[in-house]
Amino acid sequence: MSRQVVTRFAPSPTGMLHIGGVRTALFCWLFARRHGGRFILRIEDTDLSRSTDDNIRIIEDGMAWCGLDWDEGPILGDPGHWKGPHGPYRQMQRMDLYRTKIQELLDKGLAYRCRCSREMLEERRRTVETAGRVFQYDRGMDAGKGCAGANHDASQPAAIRFRMPLGDSPILDAGDIVVKDLIKGDTRFPAGSLDDWIIARTGAGPGDIGVPTYNFCVVVDDTHMEVTHVIRGDDHLNNTPKQIPLFAAFGTAPPAFAHVPMILGADGAKLSKRHGATSITEYQAMGLLPSAVRLALARLSWTPKIHGKAVESAEEELLTDEQMIQLFDLADCQKSPARFDMDKLQWLNQKLIQRASWQELEPHLRPFMPEAWQGKPDAWKAQAIQATQKGKSLTDMAEALRFAFERPEVFDEKAVEKFMTAAVQPALREVGALTDYSHEGLEAGFNDILERHGLKTKDLAQALRVALCGRPVSPGIYDTLMLVGRDEVVARLDRWV
């Protein structure tokens, strides 16, 4: 009996949504959608200092912009509420549950209070390590010096440690904890290499249970939220053997795990600020389509296979969301980290812009356009978009359309010198006299002028571009004229005739 697939993305609010996180979220989302399951957004905010409503909002907005809609989690922009039956979806609001579960472990003797102070631990660590051995809390190397056997009462503040399996524990396989990973394959961790780790920090007073730690909360939440597939960054692979015994301690089967490789910068180092854009909002600001970001991110570490074969042409690279969802399979994911390729993203973006309709593009383009854009009629917008739809980004398109909104203030000197010749002068005057601004009308009028003045298309088109746009670059010349509009064309031509 297989349960409904449930995946989750659990970022901590750091003030930005990292592009690597988005990719992880995308995989979770694709997997859930592929299997008709649910996708949960959960906020890991046990690091109190940076967990503000604003920072949580940044995550929500980033996810929403990317089109990664969640079935359960916070309601966008409404900090007080959430959707889904397993809320709240912010860890700080789930403390009661965690404390209950910790008490349960304490009662069962599967966890114990530890009064060792940081200083004591540090000192012991130093002595053990200078002796050339590995320090572990009350495990072999440091035997007998922990609190595990001490049966501490609750009369002193204490942290709480989880008793990790050792020896002949049934959850061990030949002394190893094995993580069955859908991407990495089976990975074995010798139980002896793991520690009795802290599941709750030292409480405020005697008997208190302090703030639980990340690895503990994850397990409680994933269990409580019925997560079936934990898809996360492979920096968590090493945390998994700590978590598996915890699932066992709670008497639940662990979910399936899939650890996706990291995204690296172009130089192979971990993607960070110095590589340029790391935050999803920066990609938004660059004029990228969310669909392009999704595709580019998905294609990092994932090779879609159509009938068992990888895509073999540029055409096939351009998967729609529907295709991605249909094709997504963790078995086709790479084990090794991938470098982020901005060129490929740009190319994807360009292709996706090209094949979108103007109506699809308009809402994405709008934020990059001046106020006056709003007032333009649809036909004009359609033409403006279609005339610039070869750009690599929305910002390129906006830039290419500036001439339609602003009179040029400065004129490219070289271009003026080259194209504003005495010979085109009279032709320019005649262009000002044209009245039929339909494409056909302009073309006819244009050709007529060329013929009578013995000019080549290039001569007049370039001179016009300079006069209208201040530079020799613009969309097709008829589009340029139509977008500027007759009255404005006449006005801009004025100083040249």
Add this chain to the structure above:
RNA sequence: GGGGCUAUCGUCUAGGGGUCAGGACACCGCCCUUUCACGGCGGUAACACGGGUUCAAAUCCCGUUAGCCCUACCA
């Protein structure tokens, strides 16, 4: 130090005993062209290193090297 993961063109990757090692992006060249672009055609370019196993190794095994992760009362 201990434990774990990884390794094919510049980048993303296909291929998992016998391939001229395939594709995409980028790059270069040619063509098209009213500018910038788009588009079309073509090209350069890779199995980290060393040992095995085998008639045969990019592919299987073992080492080495390099990178990354965990080894916190961070997440």
